[in-house]
Amino acid sequence: MGWPEEVAARYRELGLWQGQTFGAMLRERAALHADRIAVVCGDRRWTYAELDARADRVAAGLLRLGVAPGERVVVQLPNIAEFLEVVFGVWRAGALPVFALPAHRSAEITYFCEFTEAAAYVIADRHGGFDYRALASEVRRKVPGLRHVLVVGDPGEHTALDEVRVPESERDAAVADLPEVDASEVAFFQLSGGSTGVPKLIPRTHDDYLFSVRESARICGLTPESVYLCVLPAAHNYPLSSPGSLGTLWAGGRVVMCPQPSPDVAFALVERERVTITGVVPPLALVWMQAAPNTAHDLSSLEVLQVGGAKFSAEAARRVTPVLGCRLQQVFGMAEGLVNYTRLDDPEEIVVTTQGRPISEHDEVLVVDDDDRPVPVGVEGHLLTRGPYTIRGYYRAPEHNRRSFTPDGFYRTGDVVSLTPEGYLVVEGRAKDQINRGGEKVAAEEVENHLLAHPGVRDVAVVGMPDEYLGERTCAFVIPGDPAPRAVELTRFLRGRGLAAFKIPDRVEFVESFPETGVGKVSKKELRALIANTVRSTHVRKDS
Ligand code: OOB
Numbered sequence: 001m002g003w004p005e006e007v008a009a010r011y012r013e014l015g016l017w018q019g020q021t022f023g024a025m026l027r028e029r030a031a032l033h034a035d036r037i038a039v040v041c042g043d044r045r046w047t048y049a050e051l052d053a054r055a056d057r058v059a060a061g062l063l064r065l066g067v068a069p070g071e072r073v074v075v076q077l078p079n080i081a082e083f084l085e086v087v088f089g090v091w092r093a094g095a096l097p098v099f100a101l102p103a104h105r106s107a108e109i110t111y112f113c114e115f116t117e118a119a120a121y122v123i124a125d126r127h128g129g130f131d132y133r134a135l136a137s138e139v140r141r142k143v144p145g146l147r148h149v150l151v152v153g154d155p156g157e158h159t160a161l162d163e164v165r166v167p168e169s170e171r172d173a174a175v176a177d178l179p180e181v182d183a184s185e186v187a188f189f190q191l192s193g194g195s196t197g198v199p200k201l202i203p204r205t206h207d208d209y210l211f212s213v214r215e216s217a218r219i220c221g222l223t224p225e226s227v228y229l230c231v232l233p234a235a236h237n238y239p240l241s242s243p244g245s246l247g248t249l250w251a252g253g254r255v256v257m258c259p260q261p262s263p264d265v266a267f268a269l270v271e272r273e274r275v276t277i278t279g280v281v282p283p284l285a286l287v288w289m290q291a292a293p294n295t296a297h298d299l300s301s302l303e304v305l306q307v308g309g310a311k312f313s314a315e316a317a318r319r320v321t322p323v324l325g326c327r328l329q330q331v332f333g334m335a336e337g338l339v340n341y342t343r344l345d346d347p348e349e350i351v352v353t354t355q356g357r358p359i360s361e362h363d364e365v366l367v368v369d370d371d372d373r374p375v376p377v378g379v380e381g382h383l384l385t386r387g388p389y390t391i392r393g394y395y396r397a398p399e400h401n402r403r404s405f406t407p408d409g410f411y412r413t414g415d416v417v418s419l420t421p422e423g424y425l426v427v428e429g430r431a432k433d434q435i436n437r438g439g440e441k442v443a444a445e446e447v448e449n450h451l452l453a454h455p456g457v458r459d460v461a462v463v464g465m466p467d468e469y470l471g472e473r474t475c476a477f478v479i480p481g482d483p484a485p486r487a488v489e490l491t492r493f494l495r496g497r498g499l500a501a502f503k504i505p506d507r508v509e510f511v512e513s514f515p516e517t518g519v520g521k522v523s524k525k526e527l528r529a530l531i532a533n534t535v536r537s538t539h540v541r542k543d544s
Contacts, residue, residue: 001203001393001401004409008184016362016388017207021181023059023092025210025250026052033224033252039245040273041081041257048252051084053171058089060174061164062120065148069094069179072116072189074109075235076100078127079257082152082161083234084245086122087188094179095119097188098201099235102127103440106138106498107450111198113143115396116189121146122161125153133158138498183207189395190237190335193441195414195432197449201395202335209241210250212339212389215359216243217251219341220277220304220329226253227301229269229278231261232439237335238309239279263291271297279306279331281439283470286316289323302326304344308333308355309439310471311427317352330355332427336411337390338363340425354424355417363387366410367419380418380428384410433524435462438470440502444524447494447503451476454493456485461514461522462505465531473506475531480510507531 002008011017020028029038030052038048046054067073073090075097077083090097098112113121121139123132133156136149149158166174183206192200220243222228228248232239234257240246245255256273258266261284269275280288285307292299305320308331320328332355333339340356358365367381368374375381384406392409393401404412414432417425435442444462451460459479464472478490485493487508494504515526 001391001395002205003392011207011211011362011388014362016211016360017184018210019183019207020210021091021183021206022187022210022246023055023088023178023181024183026055026088029249029252036224036252037254038249039081039084039255039257041079042259044081046081048249051081051088053168054085054165055088055092056171056175056178057165057168058085058161059092059178060166060171062089062093062095063174063177063179064166065120065164067093067095067119067148069181070096071119072096072098074098074100074112074116074118074121076102076104076109076121076123076132077152077234078102078124079230079234079259080124080152081257082124083257084249084255086150086152086161091181091187092178094181096186099188099190099240101191101233101235101500103233103500103502105500106135106142108199108498108500109135109139110142110498112191112201113139113146115198116201118143118146120148120150122150123152125151125156181206183210192335192394193434193436194443195434195445196400196443197445199443199446200397200400202391203395204389204391208337208389208391209246212337212359213241213243213246213250216241216339216341217247219243219343219359220247220306221344222247222251222253222277224252226251226277227256227273227275228253229256229258229266229273229275231258231266231278231280231284232309238331238333242279242306242308242331242333242339242341244279263288263295267291267295267297267299270299270302274301276301277304277306278302279308281309282307282312282316283310283438285312285320286469289316289319292323299324299326304329306331310436311355314352318348321348328352332356332425334413336413338365338385338387338411338413339389342424350420350422350424353426354420355427357422357424358385358387360388363390364410365419365425367417372406377419377421380416382431383413383415383417383425385413386410435464435472435474437464437472437474437502442474442503447474447476447499447505450494450497450499451478451490453497454485454490456481456483457490459514461524461527463524463528463531465507465528465535467506467535474503475507475509475527476505477509477511477514477527477531479513484510509534
């Protein structure tokens, strides 16, 4: 499912793929910056040497547990220093992290563990009022092949990460036994926002991902003096690599883990750690801008605020610099690969009205009509892309891959964009059956399938509805059976099935039938228009 051999050879010849693994990258950075601080988490500060040593000890511990090179390890950790320790440890053991989000629950985690035949699952004991050990117990019951649950903190009935790390005294011997890892191999799995019944897994190689990390660090001007505040969930592609924590480590800078995105917590860390750059989603940017004028915290160290993951309105974008006193950088990326940035020296008009341009000249970008024919500059069309860090196929999904990629390997992003004469992309909309809930992606079909399992649901269609704060929220149109369920019963049902909270519909509308398209399919376009109208008229009523 990878790149054709001649394409891979070209990327190597051009020096885009350098044959370095993430494990080796950290080793090299630790040699260069041994005594500099790599990661800050609460009161803890780990130097590069310390992170490097910890990663070795976790790697050796995993091998001792019997986790074999090539096996998968589902990692579901909040924004804590151990996230980096564990991920680099898994890499050095030659195993493959599967990046779950803290919001995922049993429906998602069970699926990841089963589908990837994971050997281990790594969690924190508790976070955000939720006990992950109970979730892990449930997952273990359902997935007997899952051999280990490793816990940061109090392990309960599972295994403590503290017991897995080999002692420092055994580190040198253990390092000698670490496996050779091939940089052209798959390094980990990211999750797709998706548009299908189950989330798709995205295989990224060391070579391709490190290319995007290095270039992102350069584009974002990172240096050893940079301090990156990791506010969004650390495992997500954006705070991980755009340039995120990995880009910061590549540059020799400092990653500050932010346990919570609220302005009081984040602003206090900006002040205390003299944060220079961070990345947020549009709703969070709005909250921060609202809080900034009244904060007692000194935000003057902040040089760049990145905003991405969902469309940021030009009006809001224009306010970033006056209100926060830093530059704005828009980021339009996807876990499948392609990442676009506005550049730090771009004129204001480009920064506020576009979503940036690709990382590299080797990114091939096409904007096409419904028949895959290129459209002129300025005209909206479907975004297709191919390049040195965009996947050529999802993991174990041949049928879906035929739909998501062109025969010559372009990824169909599902985004509707237009190109400016300068080659910048403007996101105009979306053709995929997905709801972008303030950066959190909800696949309509996944939620529909869960709802169809309820006996009171005859048919269902999930669509996005406009929302001032999140951009979009989800609305489920339901044709009830007999007896008809109540809306709360349905949302409770979904929670009971272990679906992540952000996928639970914000609104349920009962209808007798669905509008249809000419060919008799459910017209989601009409449903979207219907709910948009309803939402709009309730607003008008409230405002008047
Ligand atoms: C990022 O990655 P994903 O995989 O969660 O979501 C990708 C999708 C894109 O296809 C697009 O539909 C939407 O999220 N998106 C944006 C956007 N950035 C992402 N839509 C409008 N404006 C933007 N600036 O979301 C992601 C990955 C790496 C860096 C940044 C974001």
